[in-house]
Amino acid sequence: MESCTLLDKLRSFKILQMSVFDWVVSLAGGLMIGFYLLKLKTINSSIIWLIIWTFIGIIVHYAMDVDTMLGYYLGINKYPKRKICSYK
Numbered sequence: 893m894e895s896c897t898l899l900d901k902l903r904s905f906k907i908l909q910m911s912v913f914d915w916v917v918s919l920a921g922g923l924m925i926g927f928y929l930l931k932l933k934t935i936n937s938s939i940i941w942l943i944i945w946t947f948i949g950i951i952v953h954y955a956m957d958v959d960t961m962l963g964y965y966l967g968i969n970k971y972p973k974r975k976i977c978s979y980k
Contacts, residue, residue, distance in 0.1 A: 896977035904977075910961045918949060 903911040922945035926932040953960050959972035
């Protein structure tokens with residue numbers, strides 16, 4: 893077993909084996925891009941943008957050959973390897 897870094901500990905909270913931290917950071921980044929760069933003003937346009945942002949993430953992970961749980965659930969990659977940490 894390996895020792896955990898701070899990022900490993902933040903990623904340890906999961907829903908459906910997907911890291912809550914990764915989703916929160918990704919969606920928050922997508923919202924910031926939407927509000928500040930794309931100047932989105934309404935909730936509807938923000939929701940549509942977040943759906944597009946999620947598809948962009950799926951495509952980028954697939955193109956870079958990064959295995960993710962979402963990609964596994966969608967059937968586009970194999971089950972991702974997990975780091976097993978020892979908590980001390």
